[in-house]
Amino acid sequence: MYFQKRMGIYPVNTFLQANPAEMEGSPFYLWQSGRAVWCRNFRCTRVDTGKLAAEYITDGEFLCQDETGWHPLHPGDVFLMMPSGKCTLECVSRTGAKQTFGLAGPALVPVLESLGTGRRLRYFHPENLVEWERRSGEARALLKEGGRSALSAFALEILLAVSDLSRRGDSPKALVRALDFIARNIRRKIGLQQLAEELGMSPVSVIRFFSRHLGTTPGEYIRRKRIETAEELLRSGEYSVKEVAAEMNYSSPQYFAAEFRKLRGCAPGAAVKR
Numbered sequence: 492m493y494f495q496k497r498m499g500i501y502p503v504n505t506f507l508q509a510n511p512a513e514m515e516g517s518p519f520y521l522w523q524s525g526r527a528v529w530c531r532n533f534r535c536t537r538v539d540t541g542k543l544a545a546e547y548i549t550d551g552e553f554l555c556q557d558e559t560g561w562h563p564l565h566p567g568d569v570f571l572m573m574p575s576g577k578c579t580l581e582c583v584s585r586t587g588a589k590q591t592f593g594l595a596g597p598a599l600v601p602v603l604e605s606l607g608t609g610r611r612l613r614y615f616h617p618e619n620l621v622e623w624e625r626r627s628g629e630a631r632a633l634l635k636e637g638g639r640s641a642l643s644a645f646a647l648e649i650l651l652a653v654s655d656l657s658r659r660g661d662s663p664k665a666l667v668r669a670l671d672f673i674a675r676n677i678r679r680k681i682g683l684q685q686l687a688e689e690l691g692m693s694p695v696s697v698i699r700f701f702s703r704h705l706g707t708t709p710g711e712y713i714r715r716k717r718i719e720t721a722e723e724l725l726r727s728g729e730y731s732v733k734e735v736a737a738e739m740n741y742s743s744p745q746y747f748a749a750e751f752r753k754l755r756g757c758a759p760g761a762a763v764k765r
Contacts, residue, residue, distance in 0.1 A: 495535040502535075503528040506591070507634035509642055519596030519650070520642040524630035528588045529553075534581035537572055543594040543603065544572040545649055547623050551587025555580050559689065569623065571653060574600055590627050594646045604693070606654035622652070665690055665700065673713055677720050680740055681713050718754045721747070725759055732759045 495502075506525030514520045522542065526549070537544070546569070553564040556579040564570060572578055626649070633641050672689045673681060686709055687694045701709045721739045724730045730738065736747035751759045 492538045492540065493535060494538070495533070498530055498533050501528065501530040501533050507631055509634060510637065513637065513639060514596075514642065517596055517639060517643050518598030519594055519602060519646045520639070521592065521630055521633065521645045521649070522595040522642075523593035524591060524627065524634055526588060526590050526627075528586060529582035530586055531582055531584060534579055536577065536579040538577045539575050540572075541574050541595070541599075543574055543599055543653075545592040545594070545653060546570055546572070546589050549588045549590055551582060551584035553580055553587055553589070554583050569656065573603070590623070592626065592630060592649050594649060596646070602650060603653075606650060626652075665692075666705075669697075669700075673716060677713070677716050678739055683709055714750070715754060718751055721751065721759070722755065735759070 504525060504527045506523055506527075508523045509520060511522070514522070529551075548564050548566050548568050548570075550566055554561045555564055555570060556562070557576070572580075626645075630645060633645055669686065669690055672686065683694045683697060687697045690697060690700075692700065697709055701707060701712060705712060717739055721735050724735045724738060725732070732748065733744045736744040739747065741747035741750070748759055751757075
């Protein structure tokens with residue numbers, strides 16, 4: 492479902508759509524593509540649309556809201572609105588423009604899951620935006636001409652491009668977001684699934700992402716950061732070993748001491764004296 496209210500002449504949409512009857516039986520296909528121009532404060536909320544929207548900002552500034560909060564979008568940013576869930580997009584500049592590729596089909600969700608894109612709203616800033624601009628013209632031509640196989644093939648191209656962005660994880664933004672999330676929650680238990688949901692990736696993609704950019708696993712990175720934070724607390728002189736174990740959410744002081752010894756080569760109490 493889509494919820495929006497016109498504001499004067501806005502939104503100014505130039506979209507082309509496929510004929511659903513012609514695409515019946517296709518596992519996935521390009522069902523819509525075009526350009527939308529919005530004005531300040533215009534917003535649209537999408538809820539469980541059953542379709543994937545791959546969009547990129549061409550002009551102006553936008554904010555996109557999901558369950559994690561509001562996220563700024565700038566020219567050159569690509570974002571994915573998944574078939575399920577709720578998200579709201581709002582223009583926050585005088586005017587803003589975006590290009591949309593809409594994909595549909597009964598196999599869309601299983602394919603997205605198999606490609607490791609995750610289930611949540613995703614954001615990227617691809618290095619080669621020219622490719623996305625090229626696809627805009629190609630999509631328009633295909634929708635004008637029709638053709639079941641051509642629209643399915645184009646959808647596959649978009650899905651593979653999305654998968655590539657997911658695997659690379661848009662390293663600067665995604666890495667900062669991942670490390671910030673871990674830093675903010677380091678005194679809690681952070682599971683792989685929780686981290687994957689925060690980044691909008693599948694668990695497998697998160698593992699590959701950490702390996703590629705940090706040379707370690709998410710679990711090992713978190714484990715070391717917990718010990719680093721625990722050591723800082725011990726050195727402050729304000730906490731006992733037992734209190735640090737509780738503060739850092741270890742199951743017991745004994746387990747904390749064992750973990751500390753493995754990574755620091757000494758007992759927690761000895762670290763205070765260094």
